[in-house]
Amino acid sequence: MSAPLFLVEALPDGDVLRLDGPEGHHAATVQRLRVGERLRLCDGRGGTASAVVTAAGPGSLDVHIEERGYAAAPDPRLVVVQGLAKGDRGELAVQAMTEVGVDAIVPWSASRSVVEWHGARGERSRQRWIDTAREAAKQARRAWLPPVADVESTRQVCERSAGAALCAVLHEEATMPLATVELPSTGEVVLIIGPEGGITPDELSAFEKAGATPVRLGANVLRTSTAGVAALSVLSVRLGRW
Numbered sequence: 001m002s003a004p005l006f007l008v009e010a011l012p013d014g015d016v017l018r019l020d021g022p023e024g025h026h027a028a029t030v031q032r033l034r035v036g037e038r039l040r041l042c043d044g045r046g047g048t049a050s051a052v053v054t055a056a057g058p059g060s061l062d063v064h065i066e067e068r069g070y071a072a073a074p075d076p077r078l079v080v081v082q083g084l085a086k087g088d089r090g091e092l093a094v095q096a097m098t099e100v101g102v103d104a105i106v107p108w109s110a111s112r113s114v115v116e117w118h119g120a121r122g123e124r125s126r127q128r129w130i131d132t133a134r135e136a137a138k139q140a141r142r143a144w145l146p147p148v149a150d151v152e153s154t155r156q157v158c159e160r161s162a163g164a165a166l167c168a169v170l171h172e173e174a175t176m177p178l179a180t181v182e183l184p185s186t187g188e189v190v191l192i193i194g195p196e197g198g199i200t201p202d203e204l205s206a207f208e209k210a211g212a213t214p215v216r217l218g219a220n221v222l223r224t225s226t227a228g229v230a231a232l233s234v235l236s237v238r239l240g241r242w
Contacts, residue, residue, distance in 0.1 A: 046073060
């Protein structure tokens with residue numbers, strides 16, 4: 001089994017680090033790491049380190065860094081615009097997409113989104129997505145933590161799409177398979193996933209005018225919580241990530 005990964009704000013210049021706070025509590029109290037056991041540290045921005053526990057206390061560990069590394073940011077960059085979904089479906093989508101390798105997540109307030117993110121409630125909802133992505137990145141031992149943007153309107157998504165190297169809209173009536181779309185060698189690949197009720201004709205038209213290409217995964221219609229991870233899986237194979 002690979003060593004557990006813990007996120008830190010920054011890796012130290014020296015070889016000694018005290019892991020405390022929530023991560024230290026999880027390492028020392030929940031996972032019960034002890035002296036001599038190994039772990040990995042990551043700053044969420046490509047910096048990594050292998051370390052060994054030298055002292056264990058209540059809620060914190062002292063570790064000695066043995067080896068450092070750096071993982072370059074993936075290119076092309078995979079960005080998923082995820083329609084807001086009711087219940088925990090949005091968080092399920094964020095969890096799965098993070099585990100398979102999404103590079104950034106953009107919440108989208110679509111016409112058919114049942115829920116809306118406004119004010120304090122919206123901030124709490126976004127924070128749940130951020131927390132979910134963080135824990136999923138740790139589970140997957142990822143060197144890069146995917147950011148979760150502020151919620152965007154359809155107009156803002158169109159602006160994002162226009163600046164991308166490729167923008168693909170998953171739509172059940174599309175005829176072009178995602179597996180055959182020509183992929184760029186660099187830049188941003190944007191995938192747009194609708195909410196439970198799907199993407200409206202007006203939204204689809206706006207995306208197409210912004211340069212997006214409607215695509216489909218296959219004959220089956222997937223839930224909003226599974227469409228993104230399926231599409232990312234296709235792209236991960238085609239881009240040589242897997």
